[in-house]
Amino acid sequence: MLKLVENRKTWVFIGGLIFALAVSFMGSGLVGSAQAKTYKQYVASLPDGCQPVPRECFEQAVAGKTFAMYDWAAWWPEELYKGFEKEFGIKIVRDNYPNLDEALAKFRLNPKTPYDFWLTNPKSVWYMKNWKLLETVNHDWIPNVNRYLAGDVKEASWDKGYNYTVLTTLGYDAYVINKNFINKDDSRIPSWKFLFEGWDVYKDRLVMRNEMNRVIGNTLKYLGYSLNSTNPKELKEAEDVLVRLKPHIMAFNSWPKRAVMAGEVWIVEGVVHDYLSLGKLAGPENPFVPCYPPKGCLLSPMLVVMPKGGNNPAACHLFLNYLYRPDNFATLINGVAYGHGHTGVNGLIKEKVVKWMTPPEAGYREKCEVLLPPAFTGQGEKLRAAIWEKLKK
Amino acid sequence: MKILNARRINTIVSMIGYLFVWAPIVVLAIFSFNASAYGVKWESLTIKWYVDLFHTPEIMQAVLRSLLIASITTIFATAIGTLAGYGLYKYKFAGRRFLRMSVLLPITVPYVIMAGALLVYFTRIVHIPLGYPAIIIAHISFSAPLAVFVTLGRMQRINWSLEEASVDLGANTLTTWRKVTIPLLLPAIFASAVLIFPWSFNDFTVTYFVAGVGTTTLPLYLFSMLEYSLKPVLINAISLIFIIMPILLIMLIYLSKARTKHGS
Amino acid sequence: MQGEQDNICIELRNLVKMFPGVTAVNHVNLKVKDREVFSLLGPSGCGKTTILRIIAGLETADEGEVLIGGQVVNEVPPYRRDCNLVFQNLALFPHMTIGQNIAYGLERKRVAKNEIKKRVNEMLEFMSLEAMKDRYPVQLSGGQQQRIALARSLVLKPSCCCWMNPWRHWTEN
Numbered sequence: 001m002l003k004l005v006e007n008r009k010t011w012v013f014i015g016g017l018i019f020a021l022a023v024s025f026m027g028s029g030l031v032g033s034a035q036a037k038t039y040k041q042y043v044a045s046l047p048d049g050c051q052p053v054p055r056e057c058f059e060q061a062v063a064g065k066t067f068a069m070y071d072w073a074a075w076w077p078e079e080l081y082k083g084f085e086k087e088f089g090i091k092i093v094r095d096n097y098p099n100l101d102e103a104l105a106k107f108r109l110n111p112k113t114p115y116d117f118w119l120t121n122p123k124s125v126w127y128m129k130n131w132k133l134l135e136t137v138n139h140d141w142i143p144n145v146n147r148y149l150a151g152d153v154k155e156a157s158w159d160k161g162y163n164y165t166v167l168t169t170l171g172y173d174a175y176v177i178n179k180n181f182i183n184k185d186d187s188r189i190p191s192w193k194f195l196f197e198g199w200d201v202y203k204d205r206l207v208m209r210n211e212m213n214r215v216i217g218n219t220l221k222y223l224g225y226s227l228n229s230t231n232p233k234e235l236k237e238a239e240d241v242l243v244r245l246k247p248h249i250m251a252f253n254s255w256p257k258r259a260v261m262a263g264e265v266w267i268v269e270g271v272v273h274d275y276l277s278l279g280k281l282a283g284p285e286n287p288f289v290p291c292y293p294p295k296g297c298l299l300s301p302m303l304v305v306m307p308k309g310g311n312n313p314a315a316c317h318l319f320l321n322y323l324y325r326p327d328n329f330a331t332l333i334n335g336v337a338y339g340h341g342h343t344g345v346n347g348l349i350k351e352k353v354v355k356w357m358t359p360p361e362a363g364y365r366e367k368c369e370v371l372l373p374p375a376f377t378g379q380g381e382k383l384r385a386a387i388w389e390k391l392k393k
Numbered sequence: 394m395k396i397l398n399a400r401r402i403n404t405i406v407s408m409i410g411y412l413f414v415w416a417p418i419v420v421l422a423i424f425s426f427n428a429s430a431y432g433v434k435w436e437s438l439t440i441k442w443y444v445d446l447f448h449t450p451e452i453m454q455a456v457l458r459s460l461l462i463a464s465i466t467t468i469f470a471t472a473i474g475t476l477a478g479y480g481l482y483k484y485k486f487a488g489r490r491f492l493r494m495s496v497l498l499p500i501t502v503p504y505v506i507m508a509g510a511l512l513v514y515f516t517r518i519v520h521i522p523l524g525y526p527a528i529i530i531a532h533i534s535f536s537a538p539l540a541v542f543v544t545l546g547r548m549q550r551i552n553w554s555l556e557e558a559s560v561d562l563g564a565n566t567l568t569t570w571r572k573v574t575i576p577l578l579l580p581a582i583f584a585s586a587v588l589i590f591p592w593s594f595n596d597f598t599v600t601y602f603v604a605g606v607g608t609t610t611l612p613l614y615l616f617s618m619l620e621y622s623l624k625p626v627l628i629n630a631i632s633l634i635f636i637i638m639p640i641l642l643i644m645l646i647y648l649s650k651a652r653t654k655h656g657s
Numbered sequence: 658m659q660g661e662q663d664n665i666c667i668e669l670r671n672l673v674k675m676f677p678g679v680t681a682v683n684h685v686n687l688k689v690k691d692r693e694v695f696s697l698l699g700p701s702g703c704g705k706t707t708i709l710r711i712i713a714g715l716e717t718a719d720e721g722e723v724l725i726g727g728q729v730v731n732e733v734p735p736y737r738r739d740c741n742l743v744f745q746n747l748a749l750f751p752h753m754t755i756g757q758n759i760a761y762g763l764e765r766k767r768v769a770k771n772e773i774k775k776r777v778n779e780m781l782e783f784m785s786l787e788a789m790k791d792r793y794p795v796q797l798s799g800g801q802q803q804r805i806a807l808a809r810s811l812v813l814k815p816s817c818c819c820w821m822n823p824w825r826h827w828t829e830n
Contacts, residue, residue: 073617096617562762
């Protein structure tokens with residue numbers, strides 16, 4: 001070993017390796033923008049029914065050269081990012097967060113965190129707005145969003161006045177059963193009654209999400225209350241329901257992929273769309289059945305916001321306008337199989353995906369609710385935390 | 394007869410120990426070749442996850458970033474830690490004991506607190522750009538103490554008249570360092586590097602907070618990937634690669650050692 | 658008076674060395690002539706080693722002067738003093754071969770490579786340890802190690818050589 005370490009060649013080799021690594025990074029920073037379109041070419045190339053961003057936005061975005069995105073790893077289809085880079089010659093620099101609370105902590109500690117695009121949830125939006133860390137959206141720069149995004153999710157409860165956010169996907173946080181183990185014709189399915197009372201059928205093979213607000217929120221929904229309730233009486237009722245259910249809960253786990261695939265779990269509370277993707281891997285027939293309780297459920301919107309620290313907000317507008325082109329949006333939805341508020345993609349989504357991401361009845365979205373400040377701040381949070389503690393004991 | 398029994402018990406106990414340490418790795422290794430993405434049951438032998446891995450540029454980039462950071466951190470943290478350990482052992486000054494204990498601080502402070510503190514320190518006080526510089530400095534600050542302690546441990550077993558002999562034979566301080574002290578400390582330096590490299594490579598919490606734009610390292614990527622990716626088995630594949638590499642390295646060192654011994 | 662005419666190799670004048678709580682060397686005066694074998698005897702802890710270390714420059718004197726070859730060397734760093742020590746524990750470099758150990762001092766003095774080789778071989782021959790040249794110190798017996806330590810000092814042809822506890826490793830040969 002001594003010889004190996006004393007040998008000058010060893011060190012030259014290690015040094016060379018590190019140098020090569022460093023150089024390959026600097027190299028990867030440069031992206032060939034040779035094929036990138038000019039504004040004229042861009043306008044001319046747009047498919048029918050799509051509108052371009054104004055020239056000002058386009059030029060600012062391209063001049064910025066890079067576009068810093070902060071989102072989940074390995075979720076959205078890669079071709080969306082690659083297509084954008086290729087079309088506009090703007091290099092996307094993507095970072096990923098392990099969860100949204102940690103991402104929020106990062107913005108709190110360093111308000112100048114320079115992301116142009118952050119894919120996040122209403123809770124973060126509320127905090128970021130309070131800390132004055134969000135850039136306002138310039139609606140003149142996103143004509144495709146204006147045209148295709150449904151009215152009720154534009155001016156929505158999570159962003160009154162529609163100033164800071166643009167909706168991408170909508171997750172229905174309800175429950176899923178495995179039809180190989182549970183008779184899907186049970187009269188209580190798809191209501192909440194089955195999840196909260198049907199343990200005789202599912203034999204305690206239930207997994208609930210490991211998130212206080214979501215579990216308690218859906219319990220309130222089952223009782224017919226608002227999931228943002230702060231009424232102690234209503235929350236006490238929810239507590240009683242959960243305490244009664246507790247012996248029948250196998251585990252609290254937000255994404256028990258393996259156990260669900262293995263058939264150890266028969267019924268699971270969570271975002272139903274994730275299980276379509278999972279079911280595709282289970283064999284020719286998807287064993288998972290999404291259940292949308294008629295009383296409504298928790299709705300999880302994924303929102304794009306522009307943190308104040310970003311250097312290229314124009315690129316974010318350009319990207320949003322690009323994303324809302326029906327062809328691109330269809331790519332997104334076919335990839336992630338999530339619900340959405342785009343009104344122009346109906347013919348472009350695969351039939352299977354449509355079946356999964358669309359609740360069986362029209363107008364179902366109105367019965368659902370999004371987690372709002374009353375649930376995650378002040379009295380509401382305190383009451384929920386007390387219930388959660390009892391439940392996890 | 395009694396001795397035989399004792400020996401047998403020893404063997405069994407150490408076997409259990411090894412099983413405990415190695416079983417998860419062996420399972421991981423086997424299932425990274427399973428065609429089923431969830432490794433629920435064995436389907437068929439495949440290397441598609443490895444092929445997938447090399448076709449996922451995000452992962453490969455994250456691996457390269459982590460390697461770069463860990464290499465630079467290892468070099469600097471080992472050098473700084475060894476020097477500090479040497480100084481703390483050799484030079485007598487007031488408050489030496491206190492200083493020696495306080496070196497432990499970065500290791501004992503909970504990582505989340507360390508991470509938040511470093512972020513505020515970098516952005517508001519010293520203005521070090523987040524990203525590679527900040528990550529590397531942060532990693533050095535929490536891994537150099539390891540080298541200090543490894544060095545201190547080694548120093549106690551070194552015969553210090555060797556340094557005096559060197560000086561007496563006409564070597565100045567610098568030459569003595571180069572020709573005698575460093576070779577004597579080499580086992581400690583090597584041990585420190587071997588500890589620090591994975592320490593830096595693995596780090597999630599501190600890296601997450603001081604990372605800048607475009608510096609998502611492998612642990613950050615993998616944690617984020619767990620949320621939505623349908624290919625968790627990719628993690629098995631990449632883990633296996635990083636288990637095999639150190640084993641190869643250890644074998645290489647072992648072989649070269651055997652050869653030197655044989656040669657002399 | 659006769660001593661004045663002879664060449665004085667080492668001279669100590671009023672040497673004092675104090676360690677916390679102990680006066681290790683208390684006003685020592687001595688002269689050692691060229692080619693003289695001079696022994697310091699005494700119970701352990703009486704300061705013999707300290708005197709040798711001060712002569713070699715590894716300790717500094719609190720008072721008094723050290724002269725080597727007639728020059729005051731108090732301020733001369735040990736690596737420039739024309740005096741070598743044979744340590745009580747020998748202090749052979751464990752990571753170097755016997756040949757490298759003996760050549761160490763010559764290399765530091767930037768002696769030509771051929772010359773180093775020649776002198777090392779001569780020295781090994783003189784100690785009848787030629788066969789050990791490429792071995793490491795741990796592979797040698799105590800007596801052999803001691804001869805190497807002596808060889809390592811003598812190869813530099815210093816004007817004086819201080820040998821701590823010379824009988825410690827002495828064996829039948």
